[in-house]
Structures are given as C-alpha cells and as structure tokens.
Amino acid sequence: MANLIPNVLQMKAEFVQAIWETLYMTFAAAIVAAILGLLLGVALVVTQAGGILEDRLLYSLFDKVTNLLRSIPFIILLAVISPLTLFLVGTTVGTTASLVPLVIGIFPFYARQVQNALLDVDQGVIEAAQAMGSSPTEIIFRVYLREGLPDIIRVSTLTIISLIGLTTMAGAIGAGGLGDVAISIGYARFENDVTFAAMIIILIFVFTFQLIGDRLAKVFEH
Amino acid sequence: MTGKNMIALQDISVQFKQRNESIQAVQHVDLTIAKGDIYGIIGYSGAGKSTLVRVINLLQKPSSGKVIFGTQDLGQLDAAGLRKARRKIGMIFQHFNLMKSRTVLGNVEYPLLGLKITKEARQQKALKLLELVGLKEYAAAYPKQLSGGQKQRVAIARALANDPEVLISDEATSALDPKTTKSILALLRQVNQKLGITIVLITHEMQVISSICHNVAVMDAGKIIERGPVTKIFARPQQKLTADFVETATNVKEALTRILKQNSVSERKLLIYLKFIGNTAQESIISSISRDFNLDINILFANIDQIDGVNIGYLIADFIGARSVILTVTEKLKAAGIAVKILDNAEGQVQL
Ligand SMILES: Nc1ncnc2c1ncn2[C@@H]1O[C@H](COP(=O)(O)OP(=O)(O)OP(=O)(O)O)[C@@H](O)[C@H]1O
Numbered sequence: 414m415a416n417l418i419p420n421v422l423q424m425k426a427e428f429v430q431a432i433w434e435t436l437y438m439t440f441a442a443a444i445v446a447a448i449l450g451l452l453l454g455v456a457l458v459v460t461q462a463g464g465i466l467e468d469r470l471l472y473s474l475f476d477k478v479t480n481l482l483r484s485i486p487f488i489i490l491l492a493v494i495s496p497l498t499l500f501l502v503g504t505t506v507g508t509t510a511s512l513v514p515l516v517i518g519i520f521p522f523y524a525r526q527v528q529n530a531l532l533d534v535d536q537g538v539i540e541a542a543q544a545m546g547s548s549p550t551e552i553i554f555r556v557y558l559r560e561g562l563p564d565i566i567r568v569s570t571l572t573i574i575s576l577i578g579l580t581t582m583a584g585a586i587g588a589g590g591l592g593d594v595a596i597s598i599g600y601a602r603f604e605n606d607v608t609f610a611a612m613i614i615i616l617i618f619v620f621t622f623q624l625i626g627d628r629l630a631k632v633f634e635h
Numbered sequence: 636m637t638g639k640n641m642i643a644l645q646d647i648s649v650q651f652k653q654r655n656e657s658i659q660a661v662q663h664v665d666l667t668i669a670k671g672d673i674y675g676i677i678g679y680s681g682a683g684k685s686t687l688v689r690v691i692n693l694l695q696k697p698s699s700g701k702v703i704f705g706t707q708d709l710g711q712l713d714a715a716g717l718r719k720a721r722r723k724i725g726m727i728f729q730h731f732n733l734m735k736s737r738t739v740l741g742n743v744e745y746p747l748l749g750l751k752i753t754k755e756a757r758q759q760k761a762l763k764l765l766e767l768v769g770l771k772e773y774a775a776a777y778p779k780q781l782s783g784g785q786k787q788r789v790a791i792a793r794a795l796a797n798d799p800e801v802l803i804s805d806e807a808t809s810a811l812d813p814k815t816t817k818s819i820l821a822l823l824r825q826v827n828q829k830l831g832i833t834i835v836l837i838t839h840e841m842q843v844i845s846s847i848c849h850n851v852a853v854m855d856a857g858k859i860i861e862r863g864p865v866t867k868i869f870a871r872p873q874q875k876l877t878a879d880f881v882e883t884a885t886n887v888k889e890a891l892t893r894i895l896k897q898n899s900v901s902e903r904k905l906l907i908y909l910k911f912i913g914n915t916a917q918e919s920i921i922s923s924i925s926r927d928f929n930l931d932i933n934i935l936f937a938n939i940d941q942i943d944g945v946n947i948g949y950l951i952a953d954f955i956g957a958r959s960v961i962l963t964v965t966e967k968l969k970a971a972g973i974a975v976k977i978l979d980n981a982e983g984q985v986q987l
Pocket residue numbers: 651652653658659660678679680681682683684685686687839
C-alpha cells in the first residue's frame with residue numbers, strides 16, 4: 414500500500430478536508446441552483462407559446478438570459494462574476510465565495526433541463542386540468558411538477574454530476590476541494606497517486622448520485 | 636328535454652394565425668343545445684369540431700362571437716369566474732388524459748382538491764363515482780394498469796366529480812374497439828338519463844350519433860352545414876356530406892357498391908333505393924304494389940335501424956317492368972311518405 418500510494422497516505426487530513434469542501438460546494442450550490450433553476454424552468458414552460466401563461470416578451474427574455482449565462486465558460490465566469498461575489502459574500506476567494514459562480518454556472522443549465530422535463534408532460538393532461546377549472550398555480554404544482562417528477566429527478570441527477578465537475582475548477586479561486594488537490598498537489602508536484610486518488614473519490618461520488626437518482630426516479634414512476 | 640337552453644354559441648368564429656397564413660377553423664357558427672339533450676357534432680378530420688367545442692368552456696377563445704352557458708356570458712367572466720364555470724362543464728377526451736402519477740382514485744379526486752371539504756368526504760365522493768362507472772375495485776391502481784375502456788370510465792368519473800351540468804365528449808370512443816365503444820356510449824346515456832347531464836358529443840362515426848344522440852349538427856370546413864333531430868337527418872339528409880355519413884353508417888353504401896358490381900343494365904329495369912321512416916310496414920307495401928301493378932320487385936338489400944327510438948328501413952331493389960309503370964309506382968311510394976331515389980345505373984353514375 415505504502416509503495417502504491419506513498420503521498421496519499423501522508424495527506425489524509427488534506428483529503429478529508431478536500432472531500433468536505435467538495436461536498437459542501439456541491440450541496441450548497443445545488444440547493445440554491447435547484448430553487449433558481451426550477452423557478453426559471455417553470456417560467457420558461459408556462460410563458461412559452463401555447464403555455465398556460467403564454468407571454469412572448471417574458472419568454473424571450475428568460476430564454477435569452479438562459480442562453481447567455483450558459484454560453485460563458487465556467488473558468489471565465491469564476492473571474493467575471495467576482496464583483497457580484499464580493500457584494501454577496503464579502504470576499505472573492507475561498508470555498509463559500511465559489512458558491513456564487515457555481516450557482517450562476519449551473520442553474521441556467523438546470524432550468525433548461527427542467528424545461529425539457531416539463532415539456533414532456535402530456536399536453537392533453539394540462540388541457541384536462543384547465544377544463545376542470547384548475548388555476549395556473551394549481552396546474553404547476555399539481556400537474557406539471559407532479560407528473561414531471563421522475564424526469565425532474567433524472568435531470569437533477571445529471572445536474573448534480575455536472576456541478577461536481579464545476580467544483581473541481583473552483584480551486585482556481587482558492588475554493589479547495591478534490592479538484593484543487595488533484596491539480597495543485599498531484600499535478601504540480603508530480604504526485605500522480607494523489608491525482609489518481611482524487612479522481613477515484615470523485616467517480617465514487619458520481620456513481621453514488623447516479624444510483625440514488627435512478628432509484629428515486631423509479632419509485633415515482635407508476 | 637325541458638326546452639331550456641344549456642349552451643348557446645352565437646356567431647362564433649375562430650381563426651388561427653400561422654406565420655403569414657390564417658386558418659378559419661370555425662366560421663360564424665350559431666349553436667344552441669337544450670338542457671338534457673345529447674347533441675352530436677359530426678364531421679371529417681379538420682372540420683373544426685374540437686375547436687368549436689373547446690370554445691364552449693373557453694379553452695379556445697373565439698375570435699368573435701358569444702358563449703352563453705345557462706344564463707352566463709362566459710366571455711364577461713374574470714379568470715376566477717371562468718374557472719368556476721368550467722367546473723360545471725365536464726370534458727372527456729380521445730386519449731383519456733389521466734394523470735399517470737396519480738392512482739385511479741387520485742385522478743377522480745383531482746377536481747375536488749381545491750374545494751373546502753375533508754379528505755374523507757373527497758375520497759367518499761370519488762369512490763361513489765368509481766362505483767357508478769363500475770371501477771370501484773380499481774381505486775388503488777394506476778392508469779397504466781387499465782385498458783382503454785377502463786381509462787375512459789375513470790375519465791368519465793373524474794369529469795363528473797364537480798357535478799357538472801354539461802359533459803363534453805371529444806372523440807371519447809375513437810380509440811376504442813366496437814364493443815368497448817358500445818359500453819362507453821351506454822354509460823354516457825346512463826349519465827344523461829340518471830343525472831340529467833346535457834351531453835355534447837363529437838365524433839366522425841355516424842353509428843355513435845345514431846346510437847345515443849337526439850340531435851346532430853354536421854360540420855364541414857368550419858361551418859355547420861346541416862342540423863336537426865337525428866331521426867330526421869337519417870331519414871332525409873339534405874347535404875351530400877350528410878347523406879355520405881348516413882349511408883356509410885347504415886351499410887347502404889357498401890351494399891350499393893356490391894350491387895353495382897353485379898348488376899346488369901337493362902331497358903326494363905330500374906335500380907331503386909327506398910327509405911321507410913317510422914313504422915311503415917315495408918313488406919306489405921312492396922308486396923301489394925308488386926301485385927297491383929304487376930311489377931317484379933327483386934330485393935337486393937334490406938336493412939332496418941332503430942334511431943332515437945324510430946325505425947328506419949332501407950331497401951335497394953330492381954323494379955322490373957315498363958318504365959312508365961315503374962315511375963307511377965315511385966310516385967305512389969313517395970305519396971305514402973317513403974323516400975325514393977332512382978339509382979340510374981344505365982349512366983354508370985350512381986349517387987345516393
Ligand atoms: N392551435 C391551432 N393552431 C393552428 N391551427 C389549428 C389549431 N387547432 C386547430 N387548428 C386547425 O383548425 C382546423 C380545425 O381543427 P380541429 O382540431 O378543430 O378539427 P377536428 O374537426 O376536431 O378534427 P379531428 O377529427 O381530426 O379531431 C384544422 O385545420 C386544424 O389544423
């Protein structure tokens with residue numbers, strides 16, 4: 414063991430901390446991004462042509478903002494967003510500071526995924542609900558989000574996995590995490606076993622989320 | 636029928652704008668439906684039937700015209716008022732439109748979710764409706780586990796949950812086999828008779844109209860081209876399209892095609908189509924005429940239907956004899972209230 418991963422064994426504390434940082438970044442950003450993404454995703458669906466609150470102007474606004482934010486490469490977003498980060502968090506470096514770019518980086522992606530998931534809800538069911546006198550709010554909560562739940566769970570899994578990917582870049586603004594360990598220690602000091610170990614841990618996270626997501630989606634699928 | 640109007644559509648037009656084109660889906664339609672009626676709307680695909688009935692609950696806003704439901708002008712209502720009115724207009728669809736995330740019971744409970752009643756009361760009501768449609772034991776099942784006919788029964792139960800005054804059925808039996816269609820139509824008739832619910836039923840099959848409707852409107856290219864009591868429409872269709880629907884439903888068309896294939900042309904022979912309405916004894920008229928005028932009548936097709944409680948008989952026969960005699964006979968038949976059409980196959984052009 415000591416021969417295979419000599420450096421990793423000496424860095425247990427760093428690894429434990431990096432794991433916490435990665436999990437913290439992932440979950441904290443996921444919670445905020447989930448709220449924003451769901452709001453924007455639902456807004457896109459209901460305002461688009463033929464939607465229950467059709468509004469061309471609002472739709473084109475939401476649509477353009479989503480596309481714009483999705484076009485900015487994350488590594489650039491990290492730097493560009495710093496004034497906003499400073500305003501919200503009070504600093505532009507560190508793990509908590511990285512949450513701002515992470516949320517901005519992931520929620521438009523999630524919104525699109527949610528939009529697609531909700532568009533798969535049978536239009537006939539929406540029409541039936543309207544015919545039964547349901548209000549737009551009732552249709553959103555009792556029909557769209559409920560009928561679309563298995564798909565929403567699936568796209569949430571996908572989004573969390575993408576988010577883990579983004580957290581590995583957050584090391585660039587001093588956020589730490591497994592990505593940072595892999596690059597600034599493993600890569601910079603030629604300690605290949607460290608890089609490899611970081612990768613394995615990340616893969617374990619990814620597979621775990623995938624497994625939980627698949628199971629959960631099945632439960633809600635009737 | 637009490638004669639009171641349940642629904643009145645006044646000069647309804649609907650146009651859809653698509654890029655630079657505009658489609659006139661419904662054009663200046665007036666339609667009144669009496670309380671307690673079962674009113675059929677028939678037409679080929681694209682005629683505008685769905686668009687027209689979706690105007691009734693304003694799922695489709697008309698480009699012009701008024702919708703009166705009972706005594707309310709629906710166009711004057713605000714959003715909340717319209718939603719309240721919609722609860723009194725149940726609707727069922729070709730593809731059932733049940734929620735797959737809810738159980739059968741959950742689907743029937745759905746329309747009651749917004750009401751201020753206890754969960755028990757809600758479930759009780761939903762169960763009662765499931766009993767009415769014969770699916771009480773499926774309460775805990777999910778729609779996916781049901782057959783098409785069962786799904787439509789659940790949809791009917793759901794549509795009845797708010798005690799509607801009107802039930803709109805948009806091709807509700809079009810995805811079902813003939814036997815299931817029959818049972819669903821029987822259920823609709825029961826809903827009409829037992830609960831006094833007015834039914835508006837869209838279809839492209841005249842059999843559906845003849846089996847449960849009292850009145851019918853025929854739609855073509857956004858307009859109602861003919862309307863009236865079903866018996867009258869079956870007996871004396873005025874428009875070509877209507878006749879088309881009627882003769883298809885009664886198998887006359889099919890029979891005629893078969894007959895024309897085999898029939899030989901002759902000077903002394905005329906192919907004649909007779910339609911008997913009411914309880915005219917067709918047998919005795921035919922035999923007495925044949926005797927009195929010394930005509931040979933060779934019956935090629937005969938059928939009898941009961942439509943809205945009235946018998947309608949169809950008969951295609953070769954009348955063999957002198958042409959003048961045959962024509963006298965046809966006049967006599969017409970005088971007796973029988974619809975007569977000479978299907979002159981000598982010209983190779985036969986139209987019903
Ligand atoms: N939302 C829409 N946008 C544009 N055109 C439409 C829309 N809905 C219907 N149409 C058009 O209006 C016409 C009438 O359609 P409608 O669905 O009312 O016909 P239908 O008689 O119900 O036909 P079917 O038997 O196929 O259901 C068709 O030409 C259709 O293409």
